[in-house]
Amino acid sequence: xxxxxxxxxxxxxxxxxxxxxxxxxxxxxxxxxxxxxxxxxxxxxxxxxxxxxxxxxxxxxxxxxxxxxxxxxxxxxxxxxxxxxxxxxxxxxxxxxxxxxxxxxxxxxxxxxxxxxxxxxxxxxxxxxxxxxxxxxxxxxxxxxxxxxxxxxxxxxxxxxxxxxxxxxxxxxxxxxxx
Numbered sequence: 001x002x003x004x005x006x007x008x009x010x011x012x013x014x015x016x017x018x019x020x021x022x023x024x025x026x027x028x029x030x031x032x033x034x035x036x037x038x039x040x041x042x043x044x045x046x047x048x049x050x051x052x053x054x055x056x057x058x059x060x061x062x063x064x065x066x067x068x069x070x071x072x073x074x075x076x077x078x079x080x081x082x083x084x085x086x087x088x089x090x091x092x093x094x095x096x097x098x099x100x101x102x103x104x105x106x107x108x109x110x111x112x113x114x115x116x117x118x119x120x121x122x123x124x125x126x127x128x129x130x131x132x133x134x135x136x137x138x139x140x141x142x143x144x145x146x147x148x149x150x151x152x153x154x155x156x157x158x159x160x161x162x163x164x165x166x167x168x169x170x171x172x173x174x175x176x177x178x179x
Contacts, residue, residue: 045074047156047163048115050108053101058154058166060086060096063139069096072166079167086152088131088144090174095141100156111137116163119155123168126150130173147174 045052052074059071070083088094098118100108110117120133120140130148134141151168 045103045164048158050116051103052164053103053105056101057164058098058100058156060098060140063095063097070169081167081169085149085170085172086142088142088171088173090144090147093141093143095139098138098140098154109138115158117157119157119162121153121155123151123153126152126171131171142171144173147176148172149176149179 055074056071057074060069061067062069068083070081070086072079073082098110100110102108108116118135120135127146127148127150129146130150131145132143149172152171153168154166155162156164
């Protein structure tokens with residue numbers, strides 16, 4: 001590293017690796033993490049007879065495919081979404097299939113006639129007229145009604161009780177100005 005360019009490149013790479021490490025998103029790239037033993041399962045993942053998977057417990061897919069469009073990366077202290085921002089066309093629809101996984105890597109059935117169902121809500125700073133969401137079991141149909149940027153929360157409910165909530169999913173409708 002005799003010149004400034006090499007030193008800057010080294011420091012930039014070191015800084016990027018530090019940020020990834022702080023985010024807790026360094027791994028072998030397989031997207032899979034080992035499951036915990038029952039004694040290690042924290043209470044937040046134990047839901048009415050089911051235990052959520054310790055890694056990527058909820059994923060959104062293009063309908064009838066295995067093409068992921070977003071997923072929650074679970075950490076005990078904090079969680080976040082990958083593949084964001086979630087884009088919805090203005091005056092158009094974007095259907096996705098939600099899959100919630102238990103600790104045995106099985107998809108938990110979702111719907112009004114099942115033990116669990118999903119609810120989608122906006123955060124307080126998300127415009128109420130930005131989009132509409134229709135939930136039909138595991139199918140979520142997003143309809144962009146006005147250009148904007150906001151955040152959505154996905155609530156896993158058991159009967160009327162919300163038992164688990166995702167971190168906010170950044171959502172964009174149309175082409176809003178950059179913030």
